[in-house]
Amino acid sequence: MSFIxxxxxxxxxxxSLLLALLVTAPVxxxxxxxxxxxxxxxxxxxxxxxxxxxxxxxxIKDRKITKKEKHGGYSSEPKFYLEEEYVDVKTGKLLSxxxxxxxxxxxxxxxxxxxxxxxxxxxxxxSASYLPRYRNAPSQTLIFLHDYKDGVxxxxxxxxxxxxxxxxxxxxxxxxxxxxRLDEDELExxxxxxxxxxxxxxxxxxxxxxxxxxxxxxxxxxxxx
Numbered sequence: 001m002s003f004i005x006x007x008x009x010x011x012x013x014x015x016s017l018l019l020a021l022l023v024t025a026p027v028x029x030x031x032x033x034x035x036x037x038x039x040x041x042x043x044x045x046x047x048x049x050x051x052x053x054x055x056x057x058x059x060i061k062d063r064k065i066t067k068k069e070k071h072g073g074y075s076s077e078p079k080f081y082l083e084e085e086y087v088d089v090k091t092g093k094l095l096s097x098x099x100x101x102x103x104x105x106x107x108x109x110x111x112x113x114x115x116x117x118x119x120x121x122x123x124x125x126x127s128a129s130y131l132p133r134y135r136n137a138p139s140q141t142l143i144f145l146h147d148y149k150d151g152v153x154x155x156x157x158x159x160x161x162x163x164x165x166x167x168x169x170x171x172x173x174x175x176x177x178x179x180x181r182l183d184e185d186e187l188e189x190x191x192x193x194x195x196x197x198x199x200x201x202x203x204x205x206x207x208x209x210x211x212x213x214x215x216x217x218x219x220x221x222x223x224x225x
Contacts, residue, residue: 048160158218169210
């Protein structure tokens with residue numbers, strides 16, 4: 001999830017997303033009302049959380065881990081949740097971060113799970129979070145697929161329904177610093193330009209270098225693994 005080399009900040013990207021979530025909570029609440037009618041999506045997103053908890057359990061099962069705990073919350077409820085971080089003792093890498101509601105400890109509030117390669121780099125990470133007082137379905141689900149190629153770090157993000165949300169590539173390509181970002185609307189336009197005219201950012205050398213080896217769909221990862 002992180003494109004920041006400093007290990008201290010390696011896992012901060014979701015924190016920024018959760019902050020944005022709080023700012024847009026009223027809008028998300030409206031969206032959640034509409035989600036009530038989409039029973040299939042509600043089930044899919046809640047199942048995603050269940051499967052994410054299972055992945056968390058599998059990852060820590062045969063490892064020696066350090067568990068760190070702290071309370072956190074919001075201005076009105078500064079101790080709304082208990083946060084747990086699970087760190088692999090051997091590698092020092094963060095495996096997962098879970099938040100549980102303090103008043104109802106059986107309720108997961110947010111979860112992040114990180115999958116690393118043999119070099120200790122994050123190659124996939126997943127997250128889901130609920131609004132503080134709304135549990136019909138998660139307000140946000142994210143799947144990140146990463147690649148590291150010749151001086152760049154690129155990732156694609158999807159939600160648990162498989163919709164592509166965002167892409168970013170940062171590093172050095174052809175001797176130049178790059179920081180390429182495409183949001184959902186820009187991705188739609190770029191796909192159209194490529195499909196209709198075989199031009200645009202998705203046909204560029206830098207884009208192909210960054211994203212050429214990352215899966216274009218999240219089909220293999222809608223059940224976190």
